[in-house]
Amino acid sequence: MTFSFDALSPADFEDLSRDLLGRELGVRFEAFGPGRDGGVDGRHAAAGDTTILQAKHYRLSDFNALARTVQKERASIDALTPNRYLLTTSRPLTPPNKDQLATIIGPSLEGTCDIFGNDDINGLLRKYPDVQKSHVKLWLSGAGVLERVLHAATHNFTTLTRDDIKDKLSVYAENPSFKAGRDILESVHVLIVSGPPGVGKTTLAEMLSYAYLAEDWELVAIRSLDDAFAHIDDTKRQIFFFDDFLGRIALDARALSNQDSDLARFIGRVRRTSNARFILTTRAYIYEEARLQSEALSTRALDVASYVLDVGIYTRRIRARILYNHLIVAGVPEAHIQALVEQNAIKKIVDHDHYNPRIVQTLTNADRVEEIAPADYPAAFIAALDDPxxxxxxxxxxxxxxxxxxxxxxxxxxxxxxxxxxxxxxxxxxxxxxxxxxxxxxxxxxxxxxxxxxxxxxxxxxxxxxxxxxxxxxxxxxxxxxxxxxxxxxxxxxxxxxxxxxxxxxxxxxxPEVSREDKAAFLISFIPLAANAVNEEPWKPIRGEPNRRRWIGMSYSSQIELLRGWWKTSKRQEFLDAALVVASSRDIWFSSWADGRLMPRLIASLRGAPKAERGKTTALVEALEERLIQILNFDLDLDDVHRIRTEVLPRKGHLAQRIGWSADSAAHRVIAELPSNLEHVDSESTLDDYTKLVDELGPAVGATPAEIARAKDAISSRANRLRAETPEEDALSLRGDSNIEIDWFTDEDLRNLFAPLLASEE
Missing domain, CATH: 1.10.10 (Arc Repressor Mutant, subunit A)
Known part of the structure; x- marks a missing residue:
């Protein structure tokens, strides 16, 4: 793989140069800020000898610009009197180019072999692939990696373009969170990235996902846990990404009870297979509130807390790098940067109590900068941090x-x-x-x-x-x-x-101060919409693929639940009538995965309501019961019928007796027919779950010992065939050391980092 280094900022290129030349020479280079007057980007001193390294990232300039800059620094090089001087540049160099640079540099250079151009650096990267892997922005910006990421992304709702990925890589500041996150994923396979709004949770999750994609894993970006269960496949290496997973449900006990058991089940599934990883992001305050209300999120057996990685703590160096990268990539005019420096705003921004990468991104956006005069730019930046x-x-x-x-x-x-x-x-x-x-x-x-x-x-x-x-x-x-x-x-x-x-x-x-009467009056506007609810399908055709459909909204049972809630608040019969039309329509089909689990709860809630309400919902309850029995009489997977039956059992007192019988009968039928219905199952973890479910459900629903034995034998046989068909995977290279050293970054380091932005070097 050959790199152009386009994704690296000058500071990133200096880091790479120190690591590569240090590995080649077997020494450790001290890091120095990229100031204009020192001529030192790395130094190694031992036994009285000093080696100086200077890095020039001239990816967008011609050779003459590089030569002029080196000429300007000749005096600084001579003043340093190094025993050895090394120069790296991202520009390709010809032999005559190196000869010309050697003449300019003078006696501090031992020979042209100490001048490293683009081809030389790429050669060192091939020689030391571990250095390549440790520089995430470089590795992920490689043409081959980008193609794999793009190819994988086209099959997910997080469809990306090459420019999207390159832009994210360009402004990303490598930090210990990436290595720590990788280690957690490799250790327990699950990572919950939490933190305050805007600190970079999604960015970290995306970078980790890209890294797995580069290793030929499949990205599965999901909107719900139903999506996750529908796509997991033990025969593939898959990285699941669920962005803002708690932000998608209301934080009340009922809503969480519908989700947390599935979350626990899916996390357990991922932990049991070597071919799956699961990354979730959430805002810290939402996560903490959810843990207070959810047994599954707080149970020691699941121990989700051990997977949490709070990315809200950035060192001063990382904060500075994020700002630095955005200023470069966004092309903020030098006059605006000059104002930041002269008004000492860089330090105020980096050290601000409300420092936030999201605000940095917003205030360096080209359209935003155009609206602000250079002299007013520092004050606008600080004001945005004060009040985002x-x-x-x-x-x-x-x-x-x-x-x-x-x-x-x-x-x-x-x-x-x-x-x-x-x-x-x-x-x-x-x-x-x-x-x-x-x-x-x-x-x-x-x-x-x-x-x-x-x-x-x-x-x-x-x-x-x-x-x-x-x-x-x-x-x-x-x-x-x-x-x-x-x-x-x-x-x-x-x-x-x-x-x-x-x-x-x-x-x-x-x-604030909205009363129940206000809510009732507000809902009246939705009456015409409710009348058309039966025509609002949860699916739409995919553009250009008429035979495929995409999920866009609420299930039919969720529509009914919503309309019933609006009826209770507004007392308008039109909402209840609309719910009954949806429940009774023969033109729509209720599905086991979208509707099966909610319907027992909805029916029980209607039957357990006060007497006055029950008298008005009899027809709706009967229609829903018919729908649920229809689902149970249809072809079901074992986990589908288990999920429905799990909702039915604790509500038998508020459900018609025939629903309990139908649920047991469906479970018995599925177990008995399991030997002929396993070819579509391609996950060993799912088969492991099936074995446990057969043992659990079989005796409870009247399956005979022979039926149970045949089902388990069929599951075992299917698992053996899958193991024979699945090739052994190579050892993963995605490893990282999460040990974080103290990172000193002084005011002088800060000034030196930003000084070259005013030098118009490139």
């Missing part, structure tokens, strides 16, 4: 048209982590029209298209047909902005889908 959400306020209120603000409102209620353009347009158009009518604003047929184009690069990003907020803090700002009840009621009149309406209502309930 203020970053978006002026731009939102004064720099964009109302149609663009409406698009951001549509983003807020569409999807937390991005939406397909067609799904966003479906939400935007009626919402935009409703707001324009209410507030007497003009509108046009091209408003959606023009709004997307206007906001791209400033408030949103667009990649492979998906629109996402450019920064999670935009969503935080919108949550703060959307507290006006009149505006929210106007938005309610323009909701196009139950998914969007649910998100808006959940937000409305959090507005």
């Amino acid at each position: 959400l203020s970053v978006w306020d002026t731009a939102f209120r004064t720099h964009i048209a109302s149609r663009c603000r409406h698009l951001l409102f549509a983003m807020y209620v569409s999807a937390e982590h991005g939406a397909e353009i067609e799904d966003l347009e479906e939400v935007y158009n009626p919402l935009h029209q409703a707001l324009c009518r209410r507030f007497s604003l003009s509108s046009g047929p091209k408003d959606f298209e023009e709004s997307v184009r206007t906001l791209e690069g400033s408030f949103v990003t667009i990649s492979n047909g998906q629109v996402s907020l450019i920064n999670p803090s935009v969503r935080d700002y919108l949550a703060q902005y959307l507290t006006d009840s009149a505006l929210l009621r106007a938005m309610a009149e323009g909701m196009a889908t139950l998914r969007a309406a649910r998100a808006l209502y959940d937000h409305f309930k959090k507005v």
